[in-house]
Amino acid sequence: MSTLRFDNIDKERLTPLMRQYVEEKESRSDCLIFMRLGDFYEVFFDDAVLLARELELKLTGRDCGLDERAPMCGVPHHAVDKYLNRLLERGYKIAICEQVEDPAEAKGLVAREVVRVLTPGTQLDPDSLDANKYSIICAVLEEDAAYGIAACDLSSGHFETSDLLGEQAEAHLFDEIERFAPVEFVVSEKFIHNNKFKDYCTRKQITVTTLTDASFSSKKAVEFGIKYDEKDLLWHRCSAGLISYLQDTQGMVPTHFGEIKPYRFRDYMILDRSARINLELTETLRDRKRRGSLLWAVDHCKTAMGSRNLRQWLEQPLLNISQIEVRQDAVAFLKDNFMIRRSLSDALYGLYDMERLSGRIASFNVSPRDLISLRETLGRLPEFHKLMEGIETDALQAIARDIHTLPELQDKLSRALLDEAPIQIMDGGLIRDGYDQERDELAKIALHGQEYILHLEAEEREKTGIKNLKVGYNRVAGYYIEVLKSQSDKVPEHYRRRQTLTNSERYLTAELKDYEEKILTANQKLKSLEYEIFISLRETVAGYLEEIQTTARALAKLDALISLAEVAERHNYCRPRLTEESILKITQGRHPVVEQILAASDFVPNDIELNTDDQRIMILTGPNMSGKSTYMRQVALICILAQSGSFVPADSAVIGICDQIFTRVGASDDVSGGQSTFMVEMTEVATILTQATPRSLLILDEIGRGTSTADGLSIAWAVVEYLADATFIGARSMFATHFHELIELSKTQKGVFNAHVDVAKRGGEIVFLHQIKSGGTDQSYGIEVSRLAGVPVPVVDRAREIMAVLERTNKKDRRQIRKDAQPMDGQLGLFAQAQSVKLADEIIERVSDSDPNAMSPIEAYSLLLDLKQLVEKQERMRQEED
CATH class of the missing domain: 1.20.58 (Methane Monooxygenase Hydroxylase; Chain G, domain 1)
Known part of the structure; x- marks a missing residue:
């Protein structure tokens, strides 16, 4: 195996081509360099070894001017995309080094340069992107314990940016990072040293690039046309850093982000990592599948644009009641008007992903098939205006106004492009007859060249009267007119003698010479001209980029609203009433996911009422497997749906706005972070107790079960007391527990009340009724549950024996724990x-x-x-x- 590496190469001894490669590598040391050599992209030295290993390709060698051959690995240019995609999926950055001059005209070594850099976050190939979610590249700027964040999906033009300030700035930063789920980071020199960030990137295996402070500057923001106030802190500089990186990798400043404006972090419900995972918003907790998540339950969108839009609504529920009600009005109208809903849904079906197309338009990377699909989509847009005419709902009226049909563009594309076109622009066969006269002439010559020669021959015979005149061709002489010597006296003066043979003369005419040039080069010229026409079309389409993006986003919103109306109709959802009061009243609520997985008749609905007076904290007891966790998650998901603008699975619901939903549900060891199950649990509890507000909703399941019974009960007791004290938090809370001693807190703590999941015993067997009843219970039925789970009979019997002794022993010693009893002291006694x-x-x-x-x-x-x-x-x- 070769020992040549970039760090031990004598560059002066390299051949010109190898020196050219090494110099490109020096300027892009963090990238794999793919250099175009003829019909292949070749990779050398360390990059070649890596490429061969990662893609299981053959590693060869090439003379490079040194004593050893340079390791070499390559892929055909026509198949390069599939190899690039595999590397991007593994987090590599790739610099594409192309020939920038015609080899036939080059004097010496052909000039080459990096024309684009591919990274996981700048991928534009639609076949390599998840159609149902944004592919985010995220920038972070840190300064004086404050953070700027900017995130974009280059493929669609989606761009978000904000400042994160205050005591919880770092926590909220990582909440947003979890929401964005970036595939790549661009960060400032200070932030790269953040340990939590380093752990996150290591765990997720995310590509990170560090930029200098000069890239994150107000000067850069001005250069990119970002408008900001002097009081603005970091968002504009962070956005400038992200765009600087995109300019460097793409070779141009993206033009499809529109006007960049910051969002207010506090305008949306906060859902941290724990809440997103435990509530299974977009994927299941166990196997990380979409099926079984909240998104799966409510996503009936017909387009990928709509699915991405709906996902964002669920991940970023609103706090403003007026904005929520605008969405609710649209959902209500669509739910109540089946025929309009069905017609609009049918019209959306099969529409091209115009949002992601905009990214390729902006980067001048569209294919002929993209424009054909755009043409077909534009042709269907007038139907939306017809169907939405007369609708008075504000949200739907705004959507209708934003759908631009662009008839002139649709007409131009219809006249220009064939119905079928190749993927590669240079393959030709793109343009319709009649669109361009010069192109039509070349096509006629290229396709019917022989017919033209026969026509010319017949025409010259008639003009000259020479009946045996022939038009011939050979590779040496090219095209010629041949006349017998006996007929040479009839040859017109404009014929020029080219060759004399024994019995005949060969002549040229200016017309024949012109057509010889046209025929011999017609195919290549036709392809080149069609390419020029296509480039012109592409530039024309780019001029409509803003209208195309506006239309795409309007259609995405319409699709999402129709999806919410559809699920509301199918599953009998109700319209919730939103209020600023800290109350929560749900009648016959249902879990939106579980009820769809089960038969509708098998799901048991339940009520809940939380308020700021006598029912602020619910202590929920009952057996394992009885449905406590499902019930609590159900309440949280109903709140998320309501604040996303959706109807909810209940008979009726009044939802007091939740500024954040916290969950402490289940736990597992954080091996990568070096934390035990109990440490993970306590970290989450600490987060809740320090960040929750009176407007928050807390879902707490089995606090304290990760340690000894005494420790656990003491901690759970103290947590409830802290939550119950309105001077600390006073948040609406649901607290599921097997510590039945906590039932006593309802007697001493204002706002604490008890509920339990009902269980029936029939013939010695327990039956889970899944009904929430008022009051507590001191029965966990753990031994019965273990038997149902298949625990061996001897173990179950032994457990019953021990339980009997424990119950007799503890009955004498049980006593109420008063607040001043300090349960953390003497807990073993x-x-x-x-x-x-x-x-x-x-x-x-x-x-x-x-x-x-x-x-x-x-x-x-x-x-x-x-x-x-x-x-x-x-x-x-x-x-x-x-």
């Missing part, structure tokens, strides 16, 4: 389950080892005395600890 289990084990062992039939009365009395002493010892230990 209060909750001595561990000692009780040990005592039970010893008693059972002593009894099991004894045979009553073989014991004398004295021996039986002695055993009973021993057992009594064991129990008394346990009691003394308990009293000492108290």
Whole structure:
């Protein structure tokens, strides 16, 4: 294997081509250099070794002027895209180095230069992008504990930017990063050292590029036409840094972002990473599939544009009630008007992804098939105006106004382009007959050259009267007119003798010479002219970029609204009433996902009412598998749907605006972060207690189960007390627990109330009723659940024996925990389950080892005395600890 590497190459000894390659690599050291050599893209040295390994290609070598051959690996130019896509999926950046002069005209080495840089975040190939979500490249600028963030999808022109300030700035920054789920980062020199960021990129394996402070500057913002106020902090500079990077990689400043304006982070419901994962907004928790998520349940969109728009609404619910109601009005109209909804849905079906097309238009990277699809889509747009005529709903009127039919562009594309076209522009066969006269003439010559020669021959015979005149061709002489010497006296004066043969003369005419040039070069000229016409068409389309983008976004909104109306109609959703009051009242609410997976008749709906008075914190008890988690998630998802502008799965709902939904549901070890299950749980609890506000909704499931029973109960108790104190948080909360002692808090804490999931016992079997009832329960039915789960009978029986002993032991010692009792102190004395289990084990062992039939009365009395002493010892230990 070659030992040549970029860092040990004697550049002065390299051949000119190899020196050219190494110099390009030096200027783009973070990229793989794909250099065009004839019909192949070749890669050398370290890059070649890497390419061969990653794509399982053959590694060869090439003489490079050194003692060793340079490692070399290449791919055919016509198939390069599939190889590039595979590298981009793995996070590599690739610089495409093209020939920039005609090899036939080059004096010496052909000039080459990098014409574009491909990165995971600048991918434009539609076959390599997820059609249903944005492909985000994200920039972050840090300064004085404040952050600017900018995120864009280059393929669609989607651009968002904001400032994140205050004590929770970093936490909110990562909330936004989780929402964007970038495939690539561009960051400032300071932020690259953020440990949390480094851990995130390592875990996600995301490509990161660091830019200098000069790229993140107000001067750059002005250069790119970003309008901002002097009071603005970081968003405009962060946006400038992102555009600088795109300019560097694309070789041009993107023109399809429109006017860049910041969004207010606080205008939307905050959903952190834990909430997004646990509520399964866009993918399931277990297998990360779309099916089974909230998005899956409500997405009936007919276009990819609509699906992306709906996804953004769910990930960024609104706080402004007026904005929510505008969406609700549109959903209500579409729900109530089936025929209009169905007709609009049918019209949307099969529309081209105009939003992503805009990215290729802006980068001058559209294919003939793109423009044919655009032409067909434009031809269908007038139907939307016809269907939406007379609709008075504000949102739908605005959408109708934003749909630009562009008849002049549609007409031009119809006249210019064939119905079928090749993928590659240079393959020809693009342009219709009749669109361009010069092109038609070339096509006629190229396609009917021989017919033209026969026609010319017949025409010359008639003009000259020479009946045996022939038009011939050979590779040496080209085209000629041949006349027998006996007829040479009839040759017109404008014939020029070219060659004399034994019995004939060969002549040229100016017309024949012209057509010889045309015929011999017609095909190449035809392809070149069609390419020029296509480039002109592409530039014409680029002139309509703003209208195309506006239309695409309007259609995306329409599709999303129709989808929400469709799901509301199919599943009997109601229109929720939104209010600024901190209340939450849902009648017969249902889980939007579970009810679709189950048969509709199998799902049990439930009510909930939370307010700021006597029902602010629900303590929810009940068995495992009874539906506590589903019920709590259901409430959270209904709030998200409501604030996204959707109807909700319930008979009725009044939703007090939630500024943030926190979830503490389940836990697992964070191996990459070096955190245990319990540490993950406590970190999430800490986040909730420090960031929640009175307008938040808290979903807390089994706080404290990751440690000992005593520790866990003490922590859970203290958390509820903290939440119940309105001077701390006072947020609406649902708190599911198996610590039945927490039921007592309803007697001492204002706003705390109890509820439980009902269970019935039938013939010794438990039946989960999935109904939420008022009041608490001290029955968890854990042993019955373990039996249902298939735990072996001996284990279940043994568990029942231990439970019986524990219940007898603890009944004497149970007492109410007052707030001033400081449950964190002396916790082992209060909750001595561990000692009780040990005592039970010893008693059972002593009894099991004894045979009553073989014991004398004295021996039986002695055993009973021993057992009594064991129990008394346990009691003394308990009293000492108290």
